[in-house]
Amino acid sequence: MRAPPREGGFARCHPLVTFAYFAALVVTSVFSLHPLLLGLTFCSALLYALLQRGAAALRLALLFLLPAVVLTALINPLFNHRGATVLFYLADNPMTAEAFLYGLATGVLMGGILLWFSCMGPLFRSDKVVYLFGRVSPALSLTLSICLRFVPLLKARFGEVSMGQRCLGRGGQGGPLSRLRVFGRELSILLSWSLEAAIATSDSMEARGYGLKGRTSFHTFRFTRQDGALLGLIGGLFAAACTGIFSGAWEVAFYPKIAVPPASPLFVCSAAAYGALLLLPPLIDWKGERQWKRSAVSD
């Protein structure tokens, strides 16, 4: 089995904090086409992915993201002929440097956001998702939990069923048609078996009082003072970044000519806030790690 991703301090936060963080991040990062901000988004994502998963993250970045970035950068000029700096003509169509750069910028942005999403997986363990749903609808969160229970159960049962068919000397070989027939048969066994077992499940639910009025939704999370402080910090950084967005300080014009606005104090402040927001998870993890090491030494 592959080792599970390392759980840093940030993964241990209350789900509301994790959720607020990613909401803030996604909203702000969409507006970060400024080269400096783009670099921040992408590099911090790469840094965090490396910290989380080590070299495996690099493989994703090189094999999947890099080609995607190059591709968007190359494709955009083919369809977009705006821009003043014509590099060359392709079948009478002008290929402009601005269109190329715009493609590159959106590619990097997309890559950065995708990388951030890949970092979210280990942070949103299933019980966090169930908890967040529970805040909206307890019934929905229970359904989700039951589904999460049933997926591996059905998978295991299906494995057993298909083993059983092979015990009868069926499956494994033969053309696509006969394989399809065996698959259909296996599915039907799985279905009747599972329906039969579901009766026991519903008995077990009812025996433990399912259906009584006033069901509550339990969770193992505690909203600590640190969570509160972190939520406040995220809110503050988000607000600061938003002032930059709404005042237009982050705007970059690509057409007809690239115009990066001079760095106003507002831009510097909001960009710093955005950078701090991006580096928050690695910083928290690093702090947790350091604390852990110190406590281990003093032991």
Add this chain to the structure above:
Amino acid sequence: MEEIRCERLSFCYPDREEDALREVSFSLSAASFTVLCGRSGCGKSTLLRHLKASMTPYGDRRGEVLYRGTPVDRLDLRTAACAIGFVQQDPDAQLVTDKVWHELAFGLENLGLPTPEIRRRVAEMASFFGIQDWFHRDVYALSGGQKQLLNLAAVMAMQPQVLVLDEPTSQLDPIAASEFLATLAKINRELGTTVFLSEHRLEEAFPLADRVMVMEGGRIAAFDTPQAVSAQLSRAGQAHPMYLGLPAAVRICAGVQPQGPCPVTVREGRLWLDGLFPQGVSRPALPEGDTAPPPPAEPALTLENVWFRYRRGEDEVVRGLSLTVRRGEWYCLLGGNGAGKSTALKLIAGLLKPNRGRVKVADGLALGVLPQNPQALFTELSAEEELFDALADLPGTDRARREGVEEMLALLELTDRRAAHPYDLSGGEQQRLALGKILLRQPQILLLDEPTKGLDPFFKASLAKLLKSLLARGLTLFMVSHDIEFCAEYGDTCALFFDGCIASQDPPRRFFGGNSFYTTSANRMSRHLFAEAVTCQDVITLCAMNLTANSSGPESGAPSSPPPSSFC
């Protein structure tokens, strides 16, 4: 104080002519531990389900079940959910949620308790059951024994006064089953919860019980202390239908000297034997002729230095396994849980490929594999159609097929259940039907994975009879099992699988006679007097030989009476 009272309870399932319960009356006092036993289909589950209103089956009911004086179907829903806890057979099917902690909290959520209260009760339960180490795990990652303990803990979190359990250990291996029963005893002893448990493993359940209830054909046949019930059943001797299910000490006592107080545990049995032979025994071993030399048949199946691991970087599960199974032999592979026995079976079956080494099947011999869960094979709507389905893609005329199916139904003793839906058959019948499906494919070597799991002692005996008749037809059997008693009784060769290969291999007498822990109860009880007495029948025969030898004087050397026909 009286906790549960059952008054003249009769019950009939719809569309059945015979009553499943007939005028059952009894009462359970508070904090008692009652073990309910009886053959499959005697009405145990039906009775237990009547104790919990939400699980009561649909049908024609007369009489009443009262919880502290109130009929259970008139309790208010909240009390009904909390006061009486129910644990079922299948560990997997009872779990509702994906996380261990959520499962523990599920009942409490339903009661509408606030989070801090749930947190406290869940913490309590997890500590009591020793669950804290796997508290945050996904339930699918647990072993069968852990799942069933979790089911028990989830019910206990609701603080029931009465705990009803319907064969909770039938799907567990022996070690997990002991652990489960020990936890149950702890609950009864330390919390004073009333326990009503139906169980086939009487060897372990009898010592825990205050009272034992025996059911037969929907009636209560006996309801008394374990000693008194044992004595009562002993008097009926081997003829009693419950005989096969009783603890070894009771069976041996029944076979030797059915009067007087009856030993129940191995310890009591040992002392009882000492009392029977105060001067020791003059004939410690069975006559030589009884242990047949291994049949010099040619090998049917050979494994040569087989290695296997599931994924790269993991430890090998099978490490240099070599073994030979001869034609017409019944070979039993025993071993602990998760030792890799099932993996070895899959390697032989060709369902997995060895990383190294060879699996050789003698020329012309076909393999058949019986999977652990018979449900994994069932596709059709009736037992008969299941058997026809096995023949569907084989050549043959319709008439030949019909004859084959008829013959198989007769062999499986399922002729009168032919129209039943496979899922409506009992566990033992399902097992036999699955076996029939495999046998119709005409294998010469049959591989069995834990064939006795979940079977009651009577079905085990009938399965053994069926397998013996197949051996007589020239079939070779390779069986993977936890069931020491079953292997000792019926196997030709027993092998202990440990650390990925065979640690020891011998005929059952020598195999179990040489072990001191991993052996049958009869052997543990008598090993200080007798050599290589492994089954109850061995001990009974030896006792009888020595009793006659003692009574006719030490020098007479009475000709050993032929052993009574093998029964237990």
